[in-house]
Amino acid sequence: MRSILARSWIASVTLGLLCALVASVHAQPVPDPLPSWNDGSSKQAIVKFVTATTTTGNPAFVAPGSRFATFDQDGTLWVEQPMYTQLIFALDRVRVLAPEHPAWKTIEPFKSVLAGDRAAMAKFTMKDLKEILLATHTGMTTGQFTAIVKAWLATASNPRWHRPYTDMVYQPMLEVMRYLRANGYRTYIVTGGGQAFVRTYAEQTYGVPPEQVIGSALEAQFTYNEAGEAVMMRPPKLLINNDFSGKAEDIYLFIGGPPQAAFGNAAGDRQMLEYTQSSGNRALMMLVMHDDTAREYAYGPADGLPASKIGTFPQSLYDEAKAKGWNVISMKHDWKRIFSFAQ
Amino acid sequence: MRSILARSWIASVTLGLLCALVASVHAQPVPDPLPSWNDGSSKQAIVKFVTATTTTGNPAFVAPGSRFATFDQDGTLWVEQPMYTQLIFALDRVRVLAPEHPAWKTIEPFKSVLAGDRAAMAKFTMKDLKEILLATHTGMTTGQFTAIVKAWLATASNPRWHRPYTDMVYQPMLEVMRYLRANGYRTYIVTGGGQAFVRTYAEQTYGVPPEQVIGSALEAQFTYNEAGEAVMMRPPKLLINNDFSGKAEDIYLFIGGPPQAAFGNAAGDRQMLEYTQSSGNRALMMLVMHDDTAREYAYGPADGLPASKIGTFPQSLYDEAKAKGWNVISMKHDWKRIFSFAQ
Numbered sequence: 001m002r003s004i005l006a007r008s009w010i011a012s013v014t015l016g017l018l019c020a021l022v023a024s025v026h027a028q029p030v031p032d033p034l035p036s037w038n039d040g041s042s043k044q045a046i047v048k049f050v051t052a053t054t055t056t057g058n059p060a061f062v063a064p065g066s067r068f069a070t071f072d073q074d075g076t077l078w079v080e081q082p083m084y085t086q087l088i089f090a091l092d093r094v095r096v097l098a099p100e101h102p103a104w105k106t107i108e109p110f111k112s113v114l115a116g117d118r119a120a121m122a123k124f125t126m127k128d129l130k131e132i133l134l135a136t137h138t139g140m141t142t143g144q145f146t147a148i149v150k151a152w153l154a155t156a157s158n159p160r161w162h163r164p165y166t167d168m169v170y171q172p173m174l175e176v177m178r179y180l181r182a183n184g185y186r187t188y189i190v191t192g193g194g195q196a197f198v199r200t201y202a203e204q205t206y207g208v209p210p211e212q213v214i215g216s217a218l219e220a221q222f223t224y225n226e227a228g229e230a231v232m233m234r235p236p237k238l239l240i241n242n243d244f245s246g247k248a249e250d251i252y253l254f255i256g257g258p259p260q261a262a263f264g265n266a267a268g269d270r271q272m273l274e275y276t277q278s279s280g281n282r283a284l285m286m287l288v289m290h291d292d293t294a295r296e297y298a299y300g301p302a303d304g305l306p307a308s309k310i311g312t313f314p315q316s317l318y319d320e321a322k323a324k325g326w327n328v329i330s331m332k333h334d335w336k337r338i339f340s341f342a343q
Numbered sequence: 344m345r346s347i348l349a350r351s352w353i354a355s356v357t358l359g360l361l362c363a364l365v366a367s368v369h370a371q372p373v374p375d376p377l378p379s380w381n382d383g384s385s386k387q388a389i390v391k392f393v394t395a396t397t398t399t400g401n402p403a404f405v406a407p408g409s410r411f412a413t414f415d416q417d418g419t420l421w422v423e424q425p426m427y428t429q430l431i432f433a434l435d436r437v438r439v440l441a442p443e444h445p446a447w448k449t450i451e452p453f454k455s456v457l458a459g460d461r462a463a464m465a466k467f468t469m470k471d472l473k474e475i476l477l478a479t480h481t482g483m484t485t486g487q488f489t490a491i492v493k494a495w496l497a498t499a500s501n502p503r504w505h506r507p508y509t510d511m512v513y514q515p516m517l518e519v520m521r522y523l524r525a526n527g528y529r530t531y532i533v534t535g536g537g538q539a540f541v542r543t544y545a546e547q548t549y550g551v552p553p554e555q556v557i558g559s560a561l562e563a564q565f566t567y568n569e570a571g572e573a574v575m576m577r578p579p580k581l582l583i584n585n586d587f588s589g590k591a592e593d594i595y596l597f598i599g600g601p602p603q604a605a606f607g608n609a610a611g612d613r614q615m616l617e618y619t620q621s622s623g624n625r626a627l628m629m630l631v632m633h634d635d636t637a638r639e640y641a642y643g644p645a646d647g648l649p650a651s652k653i654g655t656f657p658q659s660l661y662d663e664a665k666a667k668g669w670n671v672i673s674m675k676h677d678w679k680r681i682f683s684f685a686q
Contacts, residue, residue: 065552142595199599209408210599220595222588222614230617232595239582239596245565252485252563252575253582254597256542256553271565274573 033179035336036172042286042334045327046176049284053260054183060282064184068259069284070214070251070272071177073191073198075265075311076288077206079158079168081297084310086193087129088165089152091121093136101135110135133194138218138236142196145234149200163341166205171340173263173288177206180261188259190251191215192243192268196234214254216242243268248275260284266311273326285326289313292332295342376522378679379515385629385677388670389519392627396603397526403625407527411602412627413557413594413615414520416534416541418608418654419631420549422501422511424640427653429536430472431508432495434464436479444478453478476537481561481579485539488577492543506684509548514683516606516631520549523604531602533594534558535586535611539577557597559585586611591618603627609654616669628669632656635675638685 037043052060053067074080094104094113104110109128112120124132137145158168177187189208191198195215202208219239225231242250248271251259261284262269262276273285289300290311299308301318321328331338380386395403396410417423437447437456447453452471455463467475480488501511520530532551534541538558545551562582568574585593591614594602604627605612605619616628632643633654642651644661664671674681 142600195596196599211597213599217596220592222591222618230591230601230614230621232591232618248565248573248575249563253538253560254554256539256556257485258573271573275565275575278573 033182034172034175036175038334038336040334042327042329045284045286046179049261049282050179050183050185052282060280062260067180067183067185068188068255069177069180069185069261070188070190070247070259070263070276071173072247072264072266072269072272073189073193075290076263076269077169077173077189078165079296080311081290081299081308082159082310084193085165085168086197088156089149089197090132090136092152092156093148094132097136134236137194137197138234140234142220142232142234145196146200149197153201161339161342166201167341168339169205170288170335171337172335174206174340176263177208181207185261186212188212188214188251188255190242190247190262190272192241192247195240195242214242214247214250216240216246245271247272251275258283262286263288265290266313267317270317270320277324277326285321285324286329287313287317287321287326288329288331289318291330292335292338295338296331376525377515377518379518381677381679383677385670385672388627388629389522392604392625393522393526393528395625403623405603410523410526410528411531411598412520412523412528412604413531413533413590413602413606413619414516415590415607415609415612415615416532416536418633419606419612420512420516420532421508422639423654424633424642424651425502425653427536428508428511429540431499432492432540433475433479435495435499436491437475440479477579480537480540481577483577485563485575485577488539489543492540496544504682504685509544510684511682512548513631513678514680515678517549517683519606520551524550528604529555531555531557531594531598533585533590533605533615535584535590538583538585557585557590557593559583559589588614590615594618601626605629606631608633608656610657610660613660613663616664620667620669628664628667629672630656630660630664630669631672631674632661634673635678635681638681639674 034043034046052058053062055061071077074084078085091113094110098104098114101110105114109124109132113132153164153166156165157163158165161168180187187208189198189202189206189212191213193215195213195217198215199210199213202213203210216238217240218234219237221233221235223231223233240246240250247269251272258275258279260276260279262273263286264273265288269287273287276285277283289302290296291298291300291302291305298305299311300313301315318328377386377389395401396405398404414420417427421428434456437453441447441457444453448457452467452475456475496507496509499508500506501508504511523530530551532541532545532549532555534557536558538556538560541558542553542556545556546553559581560583561577562580564576564578566574566576583589583593590612594615601618601622603619603622605616606629607616608631612630619628620626632645633639634641634643634645634648641648642654643656644658661671663669
């Protein structure tokens with residue numbers, strides 16, 4: 001047995017030497033993890049953050065199991081103009097469900113939706129939108145809702161680019177997510193949108209599994225079907241409104257503390273970024289500014305840009321970013337390409 | 344270059360042969376992953392479940408990223424008699440905080456706690472307990488609360504075994520958690536206890552990180568300290584009551600669907616197990632039955648055992664388990680040892 005063990009030891013050493021040889025022969029320059037980003041302060045900030053927090057001995061080092069990065073979705077990971085995708089889904093559902101609700105033809109806000117009255121729809125209040133969302137998103141099992149969303153996503157398309165909505169994701173942000181994950185970060189989506197809605201496609205679209213999607217959520221209701229089996233229903237009752245302070249509070253609820261990096265683009269992301277900054281000196285806070293009419297849209301705090309009701313980026317948020325060392329990403333200047341299918 | 348590549352190819356082949364040699368020399372019998380379990384139907388059910396759901400091609404196979412197992416804590420992972428650990432913490436806190444609240448000496452339920460009136464405390468209603476929990480668990484930042492819990496756990500000890508409460512964990516269940524994790528399962532704690540309380544020690548005690556602890560939770564409140572920095576407060580308002588149907592609903596909220604395996608011990612775990620069973624034919628549902636007065640406690644549905652107000656295991660749950668193919672674990676017969684420090 002001793003001689004076998006000795007041979008095994010020699011084999012192990014030889015193994016190590018050969019591994020080193022093979023590695024040196026195959027050595028390649030490390031590919032740029034962010035090829036869709038132009039060189040500049042935004043790209044540098046991301047690389048600097050990842051390097052600092054993953055280098056043993058660096059004061060900013062974070063243990064692998066504790067690495068978290070959170071991403072707003074609408075306007076940060078995918079297009080939110082001219083309207084949130086989930087709202088377009090809801091309006092489509094009103095039309096599909098209308099035959100079951102004859103009264104909708106005569107009562108608002110459904111009447112305007114069915115008439116296609118854009119002027120009236122543009123004036124919808126939050127109460128109107130909530131009514132539409134509850135009418136189209138509740139009263140079924142969680143499994144039924146998922147199937148409805150998937151079927152819609154498979155056929156619906158964005159009116160400007162004529163592509164599925166899940167194609168309307170920003171390639172540079174996908175690269176940031178992959179780069180972070182390759183360095184031990186878990187990437188969470190923290191969206192004002194519906195948690196169940198986003199969970200239907202987040203894994204395929206962003207590589208984010210369901211348990212890493214935090215969003216606005218109904219109070220799910222456990223009950224039984226006719227066969228006595230457990231089912232989960234979607235009653236018309238909001239449990240979590242995941243926006244503004246809610247984003248920070250729900251990150252605490254789900255994760256137990258602040259992430260080290262956060263990405264947003266609008267007023268509703270302010271508290272998430274402030275909470276992230278409380279995690280330490282080397283935290284990374286970034287805001288996407290939409291300033292590229294030609295390749296996407298322009299709306300935001302930069303001079304001369306029109307204000308937007310959707311994805312509002314107020315001047316006060318811009319000022320706070322500058323004062324606190326947050327990084328404002330210019331789509332026009334920082335992004336080499338915006339979508340995977342176009343420059 | 345060609346000759347270097349050829350050499351590299353030869354090196355790779357040699358590498359493969361040597362790896363095979365080293366592996367065969369080091370081959371060992373696989374150690375029993377559940378050494379604290381006696382052979383029997385409970386142990387067999389666990390091994391059979393893990394084998395089936397992790398074997399490619401098996402109809403019960405579950406993709407690694409989708410493997411989830413959920414565990415109740417009190418009475419399933421650690422001792423819950425004579426009183427829930429968190430309640431003992433709360434009573435201790437009443438005594439610590441009493442000097443700041445002179446009125447407590449004269450008003451219930453605090454008066455009985457401060458007087459050490461066990462008879463009166465045994466009659467506390469849910470309203471009394473809620474009042475004590477809110478008075479001792481709220482009004483501070485999340486960071487302050489964590490520090491208070493950690494300090495208490497470092498000094499408090501269980502009255503029967505005279506050991507820290509975090510030693511009062513069931514060794515066989517730790518083995519199940521490790522065995523599941525070694526097979527790609529994420530192990531979640533799903534407890535009626537406070538999420539923030541359990542998160543302070545779950546990683547060290549069970550290997551369960553904070554984001555995998557689902558528990559009853561306050562509505563955290565994002566605000567600012569005097570320096571204008573983000574802080575998270577604990578106001579006296581319950582957001583999630585994680586018990587009974589709430590356990591299933593919160594699993595859906597946090598994970599997005601049912602787990603494949605669930606472990607409980609009391610009436611409050613019924614819906615979690617029912618929801619787990621809805622995940623498929625090969626799901627594993629197990630209930631720990633406390634039937635071992637000598638080594639721990641006996642309370643439950645087995646003949647002649649006294650009923651317990653804490654951790655009630657009603658006959659109806661026992662009957663449901665038998666009817667639905669759930670596995671009832673007998674501490675007395677299935678567990679070779681209960682604690683790591685004793686047989």
